């Protein structure tokens with residue numbers, strides 16, 4: 001049942017006709033009726049059948065003409081060398097064993113068992129491939145183009161979990177920017193009113209440059225998103241939202257009738273691919289900052305995009321090559337190492353988060369807790385409808401001033417006063433202190449609940465509240 005490597009034609013430059021489209025299919029491709037694009041997809045391995053190169057740093061690579069677009073082209077041919085030992089899905093290959101589709105493997109087993117070398121004598125894990133280029137002829141040419149076997153293993157792991165094909169990036173923002181970069185000039189982009197602040201920065205920059213019009217929508221206002229699907233070219237749905245924790249009604253938004261070519265992309269970083277399955281709900285692109293829960297140890301930067309549509313995959317693949325945002329070998333290794341325990345970590349940290357959210361909600365020094373698992377949460381119903389659990393992120397507002405909130409986060413001994421999230425170790429921070437987040441409620445603390453003993457976390461929190469009250 002192991003994933004077989006696709007044997008594809010030799011790596012030559014194919015003079016395939018230039019596709020005149022200027023973006024993935026946001027403008028002129030068939031509109032999905034209701035949910036996802038239903039165009040038939042190629043069989044496994046077919047994704048590499050048009051080996052048009054988009055990088056002249058690779059063997060025999062012919063540089064694309066300036067005017068040439070790579071949309072619709074395929075990733076480069078990737079060929080197994082006779083006798084080569086490694087077996088792993090290579091760029092362009094499809095995960096045959098998508099969770100829940102072809103076999104009954106559970107996601108936790110998938111994360112532990114897949115993305116490994118399989119030959120006798122192999123180590124159990126792919127080693128971090130530290131390489132820019134590869135001896136030719138071979139299955140890879142240049143790291144920025146095809147990645148390494150380590151990044152291929154990460155893509156297999158996450159792609160199978162999400163039910164699509166993944167591309168790994170150097171950071172989460174590299175992944176976001178790659179999707180935004182596919183929007184043609186004159187597009188309409190719908191984003192939440194309060195998205196992750198760097199995502200907002202990208203939207204604002206493009207708006208100021210006249211590249212696109214931005215619709216800012218209340219994430220909880222499902223009707224607004226459904227209506228935007230009829231006019232926008234990209235719906236960027238960050239859910240649950242950072243840091244206000246609003247959960248969008250993803251099934252309803254994904255099922256909305258769309259303008260022709262409209263793409264629905266979901267930043268599910270806060271949920272992880274275990275808790276939320278955007279592609280299964282009909283989204284076109286699932287995005288994660290793997291810096292967070294997938295990596296899980298606060299020691300790497302990475303991003304992942306996962307898609308089901310080959311045309312979108314190819315376009316994003318080519319953009320990654322051109323932008324130079326392919327993940328590094330060491331980061332891919334660390335992300336796999338982290339992902340192995342994602343299910344275990346999520347089980348513990350979500351349980352901790354549920355307990356702490358309830359206790360915090362009942363604490364006299366806490367003015368408000370935003371956690372999708374609480375019945376009091378404004379979009380709890382959305383979360384209960386389609387999420388498998390409620391995640392390990394929450395925001396709380398302490399009674400008093402912003403200074404008091406700062407004192408609380410500085411006081412804790414176990415919970416780290418640090419930005420970022422998704423680590424095995426708990427972190428929290430006063431969000432309004434982050435550049436770009438000044439408009440957040442002054443006493444709001446964003447809390448990433450880790451895997452420590454919940455009673456130790458609670459003692460840490462109450463000691464900080466007592467000491468600063």
Ligand SMILES: Cc1ncc(COP(=O)(O)O)c(C=O)c1O
Nearest residue numbers: 171172173196242269289291302
């Ligand atoms: C929801 C969300 N999306 C995207 C990003 C960007 O990820 P990265 O920091 O890996 O670039 C972040 C980072 O905090 C995030 O929280």
